[in-house]
Amino acid sequence: MNERFARAATEYRTIAALAVCGIPIGIAVGAICALFGRVLLAITDFRDAHPWQLIPLLAIAGVVIAWAYRRFGKNTGRGMGLVFDVGHGAEPEIPLRLVPLIMGGTWLTHLFGGSAGREGVAVQIGATLSHWVGCKLPIRNAGNAFLVCGMAAGFAGLFRTPLAACVFALEVLVAGRLEYRALACSLTASFAASMTSGALGLEKFEVPIAETLAITPTSLVQLAIAGAAFGLVGGAFAWCLATAKRQAARIENPLVRIAIIGAVLSVVLLALWQGRYAGLGTNLISAALAGDGGAGVFTWDWTCKFALTVVTLAAGFQGGEVTPLFSIGASLGVVLAGILGLPVELVAALGYAAVFGGATNTLLAPILIGGEVFGFANLPAFFVVCAAGYLVNGNRSIYAGQKRA
Structure with a gap:
């Protein structure tokens, strides 16, 4: 004792x-x-x-x-x-x-x-x-x-x-x-x-979503469909990134590799609306959550950001994946909101969190991201969507070193 x-x-x-x-x-x-x-x-x-x-x-x-x-x-x-x-x-x-x-x-x-x-x-x-x-x-x-x-x-x-x-x-x-x-x-x-x-002056990004969604049999189905779409996109991002890195590694010299891909990226980034898809992607997040029904978001925004982020990181440029994943999810959410008949800003917020979860193979973190950034009033919706995304992402992760229990 x-x-x-x-x-x-x-x-x-x-x-x-x-x-x-x-x-x-x-x-x-x-x-x-x-x-x-x-x-x-x-x-x-x-x-x-x-x-x-x-x-x-x-x-x-x-x-x-x-x-x-x-x-x-x-x-x-x-x-x-x-x-x-x-x-x-x-x-x-x-x-x-x-x-x-x-x-x-x-x-x-x-x-x-x-x-x-x-x-x-x-x-x-x-x-x-x-x-x-x-x-x-x-x-x-x-x-x-x-x-x-x-x-x-x-x-x-x-x-x-x-x-x-x-x-x-x-x-x-x-x-x-x-x-x-x-x-x-x-x-x-x-x-x-x-x-x-x-x-020290670093501001927090937060956009309270005023509109709440009641959990009914119909809304549960709608949220599950949205979550599955977000999870599949997150898993696809992880798979594409790993594949692109393997393909890029065929150019063995890292200096030559990053120079060639960087030159191509420069042309593409400027050709596509003069850098609309450059950098973090916070411009797409702001457009998706502007409160105007996503009027500033193009249907193809999420695919362009998806592809250019994969190529940038596969080339060897530094940064991370999460903020681009937020922007991919938010802009995809605008598209899905119109299909599913759900509030645009709410689905954009759900996509912001769930694509991140689908790409990192995490469940609890994206749910809490949704609450801390957009308010906890819609926590049940974030739970349903992130859970659905987690279940369908194929156990893929942008972190190759992640193990499975």
């Missing part, structure tokens, strides 16, 4: 220590995310004002990125793959040099018009810093717990959705299993990172 109490006391002390240590980790990661995010927004505004001067230079920017990773990066070019390998114990550490490389590479990608996201940067930065700290602490298994904690802090610091960030980090390493050992530090780190980045 005394041994049982001793073990329980030790476990609770470890949990408390991890929770306390998550706070400074979250503050540090939140500060870096604020810097990264605010510079990225300024870069986006500058590029949008000068598309014809900047987008034609995308190939040159790509060569600089590829050269920097080849010269200084060692194995950091694997990005999220390296983070997942460390989380699964296949690699011992994430080199700190990843932080400046991923930040600089992403800024260059967006300055010159690459269709990419930003969450991969924040998650990698958080994981790198927190895992490094965790390995220095005299706490059993602290390194892996802090890896998850750092992923949560990075996501929360950038998007300022601490609940979704915490759950995302807990469920993304192994689909179907939550890393409860890291719950305490992930929760404290998420809130600390979100509050810090907010205090």
Whole structure:
């Protein structure tokens, strides 16, 4: 009996220590995310004002990125793959040099018009810093717990959705299993990172959806159909990205590969409405949720953003997938709303969350994303749609290192 109490006391002390240590980790990661995010927004505004001067230079920017990773990066070019390998114990550490490389590479990608996201940067930065700290602490298994904690802090610091960030980090390493050992530090780190980045001027994107949808037999069928469509698109994105990366790798020299694909991308991005599909895709999200019935969204917007993001990331440009997935889902939602006879802004919001879930093979995080960004009044609708998307995505994920329980 005394041994049982001793073990329980030790476990609770470890949990408390991890929770306390998550706070400074979250503050540090939140500060870096604020810097990264605010510079990225300024870069986006500058590029949008000068598309014809900047987008034609995308190939040159790509060569600089590829050269920097080849010269200084060692194995950091694997990005999220390296983070997942460390989380699964296949690699011992994430080199700190990843932080400046991923930040600089992403800024260059967006300055010159690459269709990419930003969450991969924040998650990698958080994981790198927190895992490094965790390995220095005299706490059993602290390194892996802090890896998850750092992923949560990075996501929360950038998007300022601490609940979704915490759950995302807990469920993304192994689909179907939550890393409860890291719950305490992930929760404290998420809130600390979100509050810090907010205090440093990084605004949270949120659009309260006033219209609510009653759950009836008819609406359940409509939501399930929408969720299945979102899940299939998310799964297709993950499959296409993996396939495109394999095909692009046939050009063995990364500098030549990124130069050729970057030059093609420049032409296509300018030809398609002068950079409408460049960068994060927040312009499509704003158009889908503008409150005018999606009048500013073209039927083909989601397919164009889908294809150009896949090609950009397959070429080797830096960033992430999540914000483009948000824009793909929101613009697809406008199209599906007309087909299903549902409120446009609501279905756009549902797509925003569910395509992200379908592409990352996560269930709880997209539900909470929907609540934290659009309000919790429609939480049942987000649950139904995200659950349907999760069930049909084919167990595919944009993260090749994700395991299945």
